[in-house]
Amino acid sequence: MNSNYLISKNIDDYFIGINNAFxxxxxxxxxLFKPPFYIKEIVIQTYEIGVKSLLLITxxxxxxxxxxxxxxxxSLEEFGATSWLPSLIGIAVVxxxxxxxxxxxxxxxxxxxxxxxxxxxxxxxxxEAMEVSAINPFKYLVVTRVIASTIAIPILAMYCSFVGxxxxxxxxxxxxxxxxxxxxxxxxxxxxxxxxxxSIVKCVSYGFTIGIVGSYKGFNASxxxxxxxxxxxxxxxxxxxxxFLEEMLIVQVANWFRI
Amino acid sequence: MEQPEINKKEVAISIKNLxxxxxxxxxxxxxxxxVYKGENVALLGxxxxxxSVLIKLIAALLKPTNxxxxxxxxxxxxxxxxxxxxxxxxxxFSFQSSxxxxxxxxxxxLAFPLKMNVKNLSTNDVKLAVEEALxxxxxxxxxxxxxxxxxxxxxxxxxxxRTLIMKPEIMLYDEPTSGLDPITSQEINNLIIDVQKKYKxxxxxxxxxxTCARNTGNRTAVLxxxxxxxxxxxxxxxxxxxxxxxxxxxxxxxx
Ligand SMILES: Nc1ncnc2c1ncn2[C@@H]1O[C@H](COP(=O)(O)OP(=O)(O)OP(=O)(O)O)[C@@H](O)[C@H]1O
Ligand SMILES: [Mg+2]
Numbered sequence: 001m002n003s004n005y006l007i008s009k010n011i012d013d014y015f016i017g018i019n020n021a022f023x024x025x026x027x028x029x030x031x032l033f034k035p036p037f038y039i040k041e042i043v044i045q046t047y048e049i050g051v052k053s054l055l056l057i058t059x060x061x062x063x064x065x066x067x068x069x070x071x072x073x074x075s076l077e078e079f080g081a082t083s084w085l086p087s088l089i090g091i092a093v094v095x096x097x098x099x100x101x102x103x104x105x106x107x108x109x110x111x112x113x114x115x116x117x118x119x120x121x122x123x124x125x126x127x128e129a130m131e132v133s134a135i136n137p138f139k140y141l142v143v144t145r146v147i148a149s150t151i152a153i154p155i156l157a158m159y160c161s162f163v164g165x166x167x168x169x170x171x172x173x174x175x176x177x178x179x180x181x182x183x184x185x186x187x188x189x190x191x192x193x194x195x196x197x198x199s200i201v202k203c204v205s206y207g208f209t210i211g212i213v214g215s216y217k218g219f220n221a222s223x224x225x226x227x228x229x230x231x232x233x234x235x236x237x238x239x240x241x242x243x244f245l246e247e248m249l250i251v252q253v254a255n256w257f258r259i
Numbered sequence: 260m261e262q263p264e265i266n267k268k269e270v271a272i273s274i275k276n277l278x279x280x281x282x283x284x285x286x287x288x289x290x291x292x293x294v295y296k297g298e299n300v301a302l303l304g305x306x307x308x309x310x311s312v313l314i315k316l317i318a319a320l321l322k323p324t325n326x327x328x329x330x331x332x333x334x335x336x337x338x339x340x341x342x343x344x345x346x347x348x349x350x351x352f353s354f355q356s357s358x359x360x361x362x363x364x365x366x367x368x369l370a371f372p373l374k375m376n377v378k379n380l381s382t383n384d385v386k387l388a389v390e391e392a393l394x395x396x397x398x399x400x401x402x403x404x405x406x407x408x409x410x411x412x413x414x415x416x417x418x419x420x421r422t423l424i425m426k427p428e429i430m431l432y433d434e435p436t437s438g439l440d441p442i443t444s445q446e447i448n449n450l451i452i453d454v455q456k457k458y459k460x461x462x463x464x465x466x467x468x469x470t471c472a473r474n475t476g477n478r479t480a481v482l483x484x485x486x487x488x489x490x491x492x493x494x495x496x497x498x499x500x501x502x503x504x505x506x507x508x509x510x511x512x513x514x
Contacts, residue, residue, distance in 0.1 A: 004283065117362075125358035132318050132352040133372035133425070134344035140375075 024216045028146060031139050038144050045148035053109050053156060057102055061160040064097055065089070065167025073175070086178075089168045090187030095195050098161030100247060103206035106153055107239040111214040114145050115235030118218025119228040127219070142219065146211035153207030154200055161199075198254040205246050213239040263455050265477060269296040270329075271429060271461035272317060277326035278485075279312055286312050288485040290326070294461050299451070301464045301476025301493075303507065308482050310465040311355060314431045317463070318352055319343060330429060348376060351422025351460070355433040357414040359406035359421070366402050369393065369421050376425070392420040395457075396450060412443035419450060423458065430454060430462035436471045448474040481507065 005012045069089055076082050118141055121127050130137040169183045214235040221231040272294040279287040286309040294300045304310045315321045317328055319335040328335050333346055360368050369389040374380065393399040396416040406414060415435055422430065435451060436444035448471055454460055455475075464475050472479050473493045480490035483503050489496050496504065 120361075124361070125354045125356050126360055128315070128320050129352070129354060129358035129360070131320060132347050132350060133375070134347045135372065135375045 020220070021216060024219070025212060027138060028143060028212060031136070031143050032147075034139075036139070038140060041140065041144040042147050042151075045145050046152045049106070049110050049148055049152040050156065052113065053102075053106055054159075056105055056109065057156055057160050058163055060101055060105060061098065061163035062167040064101055065093065065164035065169075066171045068092060068097065068164075069168040069171040082176075085172060086168075086183050086186035087190040089165065090189070090191055091195070093164040093168065093187075094161045094191055094199060098164055099157045099199050099202045099206065100243070101164075102153060102157040102160045102203070103210070103243045104240060106149070106156065106206075107210050107243060108236055110149055110152075111210045111235045111239045112232040114149070114211065114214030115217045115221075116228055116232040118142070118145075118215055119221035119231035120225075122219060122221045123224050123227055138219075142212075142215040145215055146208060149211035149214075150204055150207040153210065154203035157199070157203040157206075194254060194257055198250060202247065202250050205250065206243050209242045209246065210239050213242065263297055263299075263452075263477070264459070265298045266296040270294070271296045271298070271331060272463065273327075273329040274317070275327045275329075277313075277316065277328060278324050279309070279316060279321065280324050286485055287316075290482075290485075290487055292480060292487060292490065294463060296461050297455070297459055298477050299455050299462045299464060299475055300490075301466060301472035301479045302482055303466060303469070303472050303479060304482035305467060305507070309485060310467075310482060311433055313482070314352075314433055314463060314465055317431060318347065318350055348425055349428045351419070351425065351427030351430045353415070353418050353422060353430070353432045353435055355437065357406075357411075357418040359414055359417055361406050364403055364405050365393070365398075365409075365417055368406065368417065369424050372421065373424050388424055392424045393417075395423055395453075396420040412439050412447065415439070415447060416450065419454070423454065426458065427460060428458075430458075430460045432462060432464045432466075434466055434468075435464065436466060436468045441470070444468065444471060445474075447471075451475045483507070 069085065072088060072092075073082060073085065076085055076088070118127075121137075121141070127137045127141070130140065165184065165187055168187075169178075169180055172178055172183060173180075217231040217235040217238070221227040223230075270293050272292075274290055274292045277287060277290040278285065290313065292300070292302075302310060302313070312321060316323050317330060317335070319328075322336060330346060331349060333342065335343065335346065338346065359365075360371065363371065366389055369392055370385050373385055373388055389402070390399060393402060396419055398413060398416055398420065401409060401413065401417070406417070409417065419432075419435075430451075432451065435447050439447065451462070451464060452475055455462060464471065466472055476493065478490060479493045479496045481488045481496060481504055488501060488504060489499055499505070
């Protein structure tokens with residue numbers, strides 16, 4: 001039996017796994033442009049992702065805004081530069097914290113639920129049931145969910161940044177009387193067009209990652225209910241890992257465009 | 260009892276020299292079987308003998324390692340996707356686990372394949388078709404419930420109703436009575452016979468339940484260690500002197 005492996009079972013399986021993941025992504029782009037498009041299902045899924053994570057994102061975004069402002073104030077005070085606080089926060093929240101916090105929360109909430117949902121459909125033969133009913137489960141389940149999370153996560157990240165800035169404003173307002181309009185104006189004054197574009201690109205790639213990793217893990221679930229838990233779990237871990245990787249990569253590329 | 264019309268000249272499903280292995284493990288070895296139009300063939304085998312694998316091969320959910328499978332004159336592994344989907348619409352597959360969509364209620368479960376495959380149906384058309392199929396299996400009162408609210412036997416019947424909605428010509432039943440009490444099993448057996456008569460289906464009924472095989476099958480085949488050991492009428496098969504077939508019979512009897 002051993003002679004069947006190129007190197008060893010584990011190493012072979014690892015590379016076969018990577019190869020399968022790439023095939024899965026390629027299949028997504030192949031199916032993406034082929035009708036039917038299941039628009040209704042995409043809308044439902046997008047809405048569900050939004051509703052599922054809204055409360056958690058509101059809470060986390062708000063707290064991150066408050067805490068970050070609180071923590072930054074002493075350092076700026078040392079230089080007598082507290083008036084820079086809004087623009088510092090604007091940069092931090094819109095460029096980095098909003099997208100990242102949203103992505104990590106959604107990796108946990110959305111990624112795991114896609115993994116578990118598709119995974120349980122896989123192990124209870126529901127996916128095969130679709131196939132024998134001449135319905136393409138890849139299109140109906142995977143493509144719709146990946147599109148939905150690619151749409152929903154940038155919107156949620158924008159919302160998260162917005163809530164984060166409100167949290168930050170409340171903290172600033174408790175120390176000095178600034179109007180919210182002046183605060184937002186200052187927060188955005190140091191943000192460039194490139195910053196906004198970079199944030200959007202980041203969020204789109206996070207959204208895609210969360211959707212495709214969850215679907216891939218679910219679609220390849222095996223071994224009954226245990227496999228469903230495993231699919232949900234690894235979906236979160238892998239998605240988070242990839243999100244950090246993408247974060248570094250995109251920031252690096254964006255920096256090349258700054259002069 | 261009124262006999263179904265079996266046309267011995269026309270073959271609905273033909274399996275030739277079929278084998279299937281998973282990673283070096285031979286599950287099915289050189290299977291040959293024909294199902295005639297209008298005929299129910301019961302396929303008996305122990306747990307793990309590859310029964311589910313065999314009917315999944317027929318519906319092209321798996322690819323064979325070797326051999327040919329022809330359904331309604333078409334080789335399921337040589338036709339393109341469009342043709343395969345057309346063929347699959349004529350195949351009703353009742354899954355071992357029922358495979359009801361658990362995010363949808365019973366109405367939606369039945370309406371789903373219809374809406375996805377038949378364009379421009381009015382809501383009323385769909386509703387009528389769903390009600391007809393549910394009445395056929397005697398569960399019209401469950402129309403608004405979720406699959407998780409149903410018993411195992413009810414789920415099996417809903418699974419069968421979901422295939423009937425597409426008016427199949429071929430039925431593939433994967434252990435329709437497993438895990439059910441004898442009375443519920445008998446209800447399912449009767450349903451299978453009704454479907455055969457009313458929809459004129461040709462069917463393979465996979466089971467390890469001898470009563471199910473005797474009652475629903477016009478012919479019985481026994482799958483042991485990846486091979487079809489014997490095929491014929493139920494009595495012919497179990498009159499055999501073969502030790503393995505005998506032990507299968509005795510085991511079921513004691514149980
Ligand atoms: N996708 C697969 N990959 C690897 N092995 C598989 C796969 N599907 C089935 N097998 C193996 O094939 C054998 C037959 O499985 P199958 O599900 O067909 O059994 P069965 O006869 O339907 O049993 P049961 O009565 O328990 O349903 C089992 O040993 C199983 O482990
Ligand atoms: Mg089985």
